[in-house]
Amino acid sequence: MTFEYCLPDEPLKILLVDDRQENLDSLRQLLARDGLEIVLARSGNQALDLLLDHDFALVLLDVQMPGMDCFEVAELMRRHEKTRSVPIIFVTAINKERRHLRSGYEAGAMDYIFKPIDPYIVRAKVGAFLELKRSQLAREHLVRELNEANRRLQEISDLKSDYLSAASHELRTPLTVIKEFCSLVHDEVVGPINAEQKKCLGSAVRNCNRLADLVNDLLDLDSIESGHNHLSRQEVLLAELLQACSEDFRPRCEAAGQELQVDLAGLDGPVAVLAAPDMITQVVVNLLGNAHKFTPTGGVIKLRARVDGGQAWIEVQDDGPGIKQADRERVFEKFAQLDRRDGPGAKGTGLGLPISRKIVELHGGQLELIASQERGCRFRFDVPLYSDEAHLRAFVADGARNPAGVPATWTLVLLSCADTVAETADSLEEDLRLLVRGGDDRIGQVVVAGQPAHAILLKTDPVGARAFLERAEGLLSSGYTTDGEFQVALLDVSGEATDELLADPAALIFTELNSHDRKGVPHV
Amino acid sequence: MSKGRILVVDDEPEIVESLTLRLQAEGYQVSAASDGLGATRKAIAEQPELILLDIGMPAGNGHVVVERLRNIAETSRIPVIYLTARTSEADYHQARAGGVCKYITKPFDAEVLLAAVEGQLERSRELA
Numbered sequence: 001m002t003f004e005y006c007l008p009d010e011p012l013k014i015l016l017v018d019d020r021q022e023n024l025d026s027l028r029q030l031l032a033r034d035g036l037e038i039v040l041a042r043s044g045n046q047a048l049d050l051l052l053d054h055d056f057a058l059v060l061l062d063v064q065m066p067g068m069d070c071f072e073v074a075e076l077m078r079r080h081e082k083t084r085s086v087p088i089i090f091v092t093a094i095n096k097e098r099r100h101l102r103s104g105y106e107a108g109a110m111d112y113i114f115k116p117i118d119p120y121i122v123r124a125k126v127g128a129f130l131e132l133k134r135s136q137l138a139r140e141h142l143v144r145e146l147n148e149a150n151r152r153l154q155e156i157s158d159l160k161s162d163y164l165s166a167a168s169h170e171l172r173t174p175l176t177v178i179k180e181f182c183s184l185v186h187d188e189v190v191g192p193i194n195a196e197q198k199k200c201l202g203s204a205v206r207n208c209n210r211l212a213d214l215v216n217d218l219l220d221l222d223s224i225e226s227g228h229n230h231l232s233r234q235e236v237l238l239a240e241l242l243q244a245c246s247e248d249f250r251p252r253c254e255a256a257g258q259e260l261q262v263d264l265a266g267l268d269g270p271v272a273v274l275a276a277p278d279m280i281t282q283v284v285v286n287l288l289g290n291a292h293k294f295t296p297t298g299g300v301i302k303l304r305a306r307v308d309g310g311q312a313w314i315e316v317q318d319d320g321p322g323i324k325q326a327d328r329e330r331v332f333e334k335f336a337q338l339d340r341r342d343g344p345g346a347k348g349t350g351l352g353l354p355i356s357r358k359i360v361e362l363h364g365g366q367l368e369l370i371a372s373q374e375r376g377c378r379f380r381f382d383v384p385l386y387s388d389e390a391h392l393r394a395f396v397a398d399g400a401r402n403p404a405g406v407p408a409t410w411t412l413v414l415l416s417c418a419d420t421v422a423e424t425a426d427s428l429e430e431d432l433r434l435l436v437r438g439g440d441d442r443i444g445q446v447v448v449a450g451q452p453a454h455a456i457l458l459k460t461d462p463v464g465a466r467a468f469l470e471r472a473e474g475l476l477s478s479g480y481t482t483d484g485e486f487q488v489a490l491l492d493v494s495g496e497a498t499d500e501l502l503a504d505p506a507a508l509i510f511t512e513l514n515s516h517d518r519k520g521v522p523h524v
Numbered sequence: 525m526s527k528g529r530i531l532v533v534d535d536e537p538e539i540v541e542s543l544t545l546r547l548q549a550e551g552y553q554v555s556a557a558s559d560g561l562g563a564t565r566k567a568i569a570e571q572p573e574l575i576l577l578d579i580g581m582p583a584g585n586g587h588v589v590v591e592r593l594r595n596i597a598e599t600s601r602i603p604v605i606y607l608t609a610r611t612s613e614a615d616y617h618q619a620r621a622g623g624v625c626k627y628i629t630k631p632f633d634a635e636v637l638l639a640a641v642e643g644q645l646e647r648s649r650e651l652a
Contacts, residue, residue, distance in 0.1 A: 172609035
């Protein structure tokens with residue numbers, strides 16, 4: 001029976017190691033095949049040299065060699081990154097005692113071939129390993145292609161965003177001119193006009209505003225979808241955020257004869273969430289705006305919040321005509337035109353809900369229109385509650401997401417932090433690629449290594465934080481530099497010393513978690 | 525007796541025109557420039573009390589102009605309000621960091637603009 005080695009386009013290489021030339025020659029003759037390159041070595045040393053220069057699919061190693069024995073060769077191969085995973089077959093005539101075999105396997109042999117050599121068996125075993133190598137190569141090739149495809153896609157996405165940005169800039173300029181001149185005539189700056197004319201121009205100005213909103217929303221949505229937006233989450237007091245939103249909104253509701261009810265009883269005590277405050281505000285304002293548009297005079301808009309599980313849930317309920325069951329999902333489509341009669345307030349851009357949904361998803365939540373017994377619409381979304389661990393995770397994730405100037409490898413220095421945070425850091429080790437634990441003595445490593453670094457202080461005492469900053473500043477000013485960026489993020493440092501620390505000149509080199517305008521340091 | 529002297533800088537002549545009309549109707553004395561170079565020259569020569577500055581102009585964009593003005597004794601204290609069609613983060617933060625007082629996107633609301641102008645002039649007169 002003949003075996004077909006399934007060889008890929010590139011010739012595979014195998015290494016035969018034996019101190020006897022005649023053994024090498026006969027083995028080579030046995031295994032010779034198109035597309036297979038057979039390399040010979042007469043000693044362990046020679047084999048190791050060759051292993052460093054070639055990418056072998058397999059090594060056949062004679063057990064009884066003088067000089068460096070096969071166990072040593074296997075051991076050395078295991079130690080070296082490049083040769084660690086090359087399969088080894090020990091070729092032996094010695095007794096097949098279990099003990100002997102076991103030490104061979106322990107040393108790193110993947111298989112044995114026994115002398116006298118059975119050609120059938122040798123070809124079968126070699127064939128199997130070659131097959132493995134071939135599929136490994138195929139997989140690696142696929143991965144490379146995927147990475148390249150991703151890179152091209154990202155390029156296209158970036159081009160699209162640049163294009164949108166440039167286009168919007170061009171759109172805004174004539175828009176400004178139209179709006180201003182219409183406004184000037186409307187406001188009678190260039191002479192009196194009659195009521196009819198005023199009405200016409202008022203309409204023109206309103207639509208300029210609508211156009212401007214549309215341009216803004218388009219940019220916003222693109223920025224979020226393409227991952228170009230800056231996401232930076234922090235501890236946010238939910239009640240305060242919601243109060244601020246509702247107070248800003250109240251005048252509009254009152255002017256339209258609507259009642260705005262704010263019910264925060266479900267937040268038992270001060271509740272902090274992990275969120276980017278501007279973005280969540282945008283979502284709430286969008287939902288309130290929709291509610292305002294579709295609620296009739298005399299109607300009620302309800303803003304509610306409560307805590308359940310690990311999340312805070314926020315709801316906006318309006319009093320309007322509601323949305324048909326069939327349309328419940330469509331409402332989140334871009335520019336969806338649904339059959340709702342407009343109440344007071346201008347028509348929207350059609351992008352508000354898609355943008356809001358995306359924002360909530362970025363925060364790890366869901367925005368939904370839920371079926372309710374009451375008339376009208378009830379929109380609900382959730383935001384995760386704040387915790388140091390969640391903040392640390394978000395910090396790493398947001399850092400990995402954000403464009404430009406973010407290092408691919410993070411160095412994390414953990415100093416005197418809570419156990420739970422330490423555990424979180426452990427679980428992030430994969431994302432972080434390099435995790436440094438310990439105290440001030442590790443700062444030198446971090447700064448000097450010449451690699452981009454982020455150091456995070458978590459819930460530590462002010463004294464420890466100060467010591468860290470001083471030490472780091474000393475190192476930086478004595479000439480050590482990093483090619484990338486060195487940032488220290490202070491996460492919830494306890495005590496009043498926080499402000500003092502941040503005002504410290506040393507801290508100017510660093511950036512507080514989630515703030516971005518420190519000199520010379522691109523923000524995370 | 526004018527309410528104040530303002531220098532308007534924008535490379536779009538129609539925007540300059542509409543802003544001039546608006547501000548003059550409010551009682552301000554308005555002078556104009558259409559690029560960074562002209563803006564610097566006029567600022568030094570006329571010593572306006574406020575500069576309305578478009579960021580995205582050729583020949584020295586707004587940020588560069590402001591930096592130049594800050595480095596000249598006679599103009600270093602003139603407050604600036606940025607007008608911009610760009611809402612990118614970088615522009616926003618740069619505007620804040622340069623000691624600039626206000627930042628308005630185009631298209632703007634006339635009321636918002638006028639309020640900003642008034643507020644800015646009041647503040648700088650108090651400080652003087």
